[in-house]
Amino acid sequence: MISNNVILNRLFTQNVFFDMLYDSNNITYNTVIQRYVDDLEAKDNGELISEIYEFISKSYRNEYFYQNTLLNKLLLGKHSIKTTTALTQIPINKSKADFILINGKAVVYEIKTELDSLDRLDTQLRDYYKAFNHVCVVTSGSHYERVLSTLKDTPVGIYVLTRQNTISSSMKKEPVADNSSLDYTVIFKVLHKQEHKNILMRYYGKLPVTSQVFYYNECLKLFSQIPILDAYNMTLRELKKRNKILVGEFQKVPYELKSLIYFSHPSKADWKALSCFLSKKYGG
Known part of the structure; x- marks a missing residue:
């Protein structure tokens, strides 16, 4: 049965899901719906997605399920978007x-x-x-x-x-800060070009003047001269600017799709297509 369930991993990916929004004949979606849901024509796509997710929660808790649970319980439940x-x-x-x-x-x-x-x-x-x-x-x-x-x-x-899909309070060990392995080069490679430029401008007030061939290495060299914890904290400040999302639209997204939509950077057209898709009857 596990091998038959692997198709569920594909359904909750950005490529497949956004193809579904614009193409009612998506093969992955149709295969999953016909395999895991009864009485298709009486239900809209939102109800079908919910039933598939319910099956996953009981029988096939894959990486998407864990990630979506973390996003709902930690980002939305404990913190704030x-x-x-x-x-x-x-x-x-x-x-x-x-x-x-x-x-x-x-x-x-x-x-x-x-x-x-x-x-x-x-x-x-x-x-x-x-x-x-x-x-x-x-x-x-x-x-x-x-x-x-x-x-x-x-x-x-x-x-x-847990099997009840909560984060256990009894089997929990909180992470403790450990700065001993922080590595300038590895941190620098996590950053986008504009992000490391912002850090260098903030710390030095200028960027390296050199040919394009040597520019990256010169930026890394300057970054590596910043005290490591300062460089780290400025990195977090830049990374925190990523993944800005329309809060009003995101609040309308069903629980089952929160993670998928949050990480997909939807356009205005995508938000509209999502709303239409969820409310539409299957095959309609």
């Missing part, structure tokens, strides 16, 4: 961060679902600490004992997503 920024799939050294929350501090959340292996966890955590000083593993009850035995004497936090 106006004061906190979430990022996803950020390359850090040889790894990619699943989920990052930035407000006064930044926390990297590495997701390990019950469907995942823990084989690369150690490498991923070491990579994340080169760019961020708070790291947390979010996992299932089935992985908890193994993760705890590995990480109990480390600064890494542990959150467990």
Whole structure:
């Protein structure tokens, strides 16, 4: 059955979902609907998406489900979309961060679902600490004992997503700040060009004057001369400016789609298409 469920991973991706909004004949969506939902014609797309998500919550809690739960419970439930920024799939050294929350501090959340292996966890955590000083593993009850035995004497936090889809209060270890591995080059590579220019202008009041060939290296050289914690905090300030979203429109997005829409940078046309899609009867 697990292999049959893999198509659910594709449904909650930006490419497939936005194709669905503009093309009622999307193959992935039609396959999923026909496989997992009964009485199709009587329901609108919003109801169908909700039923699919309900199946995932009980039988196939994939990475999207974990990420969407974190976004709803932490960004929207504990913090505020106006004061906190979430990022996803950020390359850090040889790894990619699943989920990052930035407000006064930044926390990297590495997701390990019950469907995942823990084989690369150690490498991923070491990579994340080169760019961020708070790291947390979010996992299932089935992985908890193994993760705890590995990480109990480390600064890494542990959150467990229970079978009731809440973050356990009893199986929880909060992350502790660890600045010992912060690496100028790894942090610099997380930044976009305009972001590192903003940092250099703020700190030095000027940018390097050099040929285009040497410009990147000269910027990195100047960045590496800033005290590491100052460079880190200015980096967080820049990263926090990313992922600005229309709050009024976002509040209308169903719980099941919050993460997908938040990270997709929707245009005005996308917001309108989403509203139309959700209210339309299947195949209508």
